[in-house]
Amino acid sequence: MKKFLGAVLGGALTMSFSVLAAEPVATAATAAAPAVSSGVGGQLTQLVFGLLLVLGLIFLLAWLLRRVQQAGPAGKGQVIEIVGSRALGPRDRLMLVQVGNEQILLGLSPGSITALHVLKEPVQVPSTEKPTPEFAQRLLEMLGKDQKDKK
Numbered sequence: 001m002k003k004f005l006g007a008v009l010g011g012a013l014t015m016s017f018s019v020l021a022a023e024p025v026a027t028a029a030t031a032a033a034p035a036v037s038s039g040v041g042g043q044l045t046q047l048v049f050g051l052l053l054v055l056g057l058i059f060l061l062a063w064l065l066r067r068v069q070q071a072g073p074a075g076k077g078q079v080i081e082i083v084g085s086r087a088l089g090p091r092d093r094l095m096l097v098q099v100g101n102e103q104i105l106l107g108l109s110p111g112s113i114t115a116l117h118v119l120k121e122p123v124q125v126p127s128t129e130k131p132t133p134e135f136a137q138r139l140l141e142m143l144g145k146d147q148k149d150k151k
Contacts, residue, residue: 083125096123 083096083103093108094116103119
């Protein structure tokens with residue numbers, strides 16, 4: 001990718017230097033004549049097309065990246081599921097994780113994960129619907145879309 005960008009930038013610089021070399025040197029007789037703006041319009045068009053090309057390339061790469069990430073392992077085949085989570089402070093959390101038939105209570109802090117307790121009986125979660133963060137839920141309500149309509 002770096003070689004490609006280097007080649008594109010090098011080609012653009014070479015092209016601009018060749019355009020500058022092709023322009024005639026202004027003399028006293030031509031200095032009094034008004035400047036012709038046809039070259040400026042061509043340069044502006046080239047600039048706009050170049051910007052559109054770069055933006056199109058960015059959107060193409062973003063779309064491609066999303067497609068590649070979706071082609072990865074599916075969420076349904078996961079062995080480890082997060083049953084619940086509770087914030088204890090700005091950087092510390094408790095998480096209840098289910099691995100197979102076993103549930104483990106984990107303590108998460110910056111730089112460490114500690115298994116606090118292995119539950120003998122799994123905790124039953126009352127709703128099978130994943131909880132929506134409060135902000136997302138309120139945003140959906142403001143837009144007039146209920147979560148039940150998503151199903």
